Amino acid sequence: MEHKESHTLILNNIARFIDLTELEKQKYLSLLTEIKVKKKAFLMQAGDLTKYEYFIIKGCLKVYTLDEDGAPHISMFAVEDYWTGDMASFMTKKPTRYFIKATENSELLGISRANYDLLFQEIPKFEKFYRILYQKSLISYIQRSNHGISLTAEERYIQFKKKYPKIVNRITQKDLAGYIGITPEFMSKIITKVNKM
Amino acid sequence: MEHKESHTLILNNIARFIDLTELEKQKYLSLLTEIKVKKKAFLMQAGDLTKYEYFIIKGCLKVYTLDEDGAPHISMFAVEDYWTGDMASFMTKKPTRYFIKATENSELLGISRANYDLLFQEIPKFEKFYRILYQKSLISYIQRSNHGISLTAEERYIQFKKKYPKIVNRITQKDLAGYIGITPEFMSKIITKVNKM
DNA sequence: TAAAAGTCTTAAACTAGTTCATTTTTTTTC
DNA sequence: GAAAAAAAATGAACTAGTTTAAGACTTTTA
Incomplete structure (x- = not known):
């Protein structure tokens, strides 16, 4: 079956690690929310409750915190085919300390916490997807944290x-x-x- | 059923995120290897193929790389109830760049790559366990990499x-x-x- | 398309962290 | 329990990175 372009992108990202049936694809896509954010607009600001984890269809965003002196410390740039958000806040449901600001007009797909939880019940295969996704991210953050100090x-x-x-x-x-x-x-x-x- | 002390420790660690039946516990424990390492001995050295991911029952180890000048950069200290290893090398089956050295006499449980793969086939619930374990590690490494630079x-x-x-x-x-x-x-x-x- | 706002460059004075060398203290080994 | 080895402390000279300030260049906005 044919999917719209943004859906093809996210399904390809997921197909790296797991295979979904057409029915599962439909179910998964139904759990996502389309989000557009203009250049210079915020997707998230410190103090907000984190509603979504995001997949970038198009554009570029910067994820950062501000220190006591107001200096920005950027923890990632998110572009096409990347996942981003504030996982700590998303999981704990506590306010975030991060800002996410679009540096280009951007299009994203978001999954809410409720739908994220539902996803694992409805399509348990997604445990594997996230297990591998987090594992790969972990490898790259371990390296980054080593590089930062060495x-x-x-x-x-x-x-x-x-x-x-x-x-x-x-x-x-x-x-x-x-x-x-x-x-x-x-x-x-x-x-x-x-x-x- | 009663388990030996080291088994109780690792089963409690796993019970944080998933429930296992007695049969699953037995199956899981059968996939582990007991490892002892004396103070100052290496569990792993740069160039080795990474055989295991480790859970620490007792003791303390340091995980580090050496830079071109031979200066050590320590990426973690692993103590009781921690997981450690070189995930990148474990997954890719390429030689590691890390050293893991015991700073105290230590006892560990190791899971081999073959058994790690088998585990997901035999007890798919472990996808969830590792999904959550990696997610939590990721949150803490994201923070560490931000702190390292800021x-x-x-x-x-x-x-x-x-x-x-x-x-x-x-x-x-x-x-x-x-x-x-x-x-x-x-x-x-x-x-x-x-x-x- | 002009003005305003933000980004980039350069330079001088400063501070956090390194290097090297020496002495003292603690831990390991036989 | 003495000798050897490793870790910790201290200080002086050095280097990587910051701060402040000012001018040039680029992008955004009205």
């Missing part, structure tokens, strides 16, 4: 370019600095230096 | 003491420095400073 800012920048070549060109240098964990001024120095190497 | 070494030390009060007293200052991501000399300075605050 590499210099310059090395982290080089790693980022290698790992996410397509994302580098879609974000500002300032936001990249917020992800690498340095000031925009020092980011500028690093880029100048690395580019002339 | 907090000062002193703040990371204070966080560590708050989060793992029992572990602080079981490890050397040098190893703690390797975890915080600083030199032992600077660790010494921070501790002196924080203790007189």
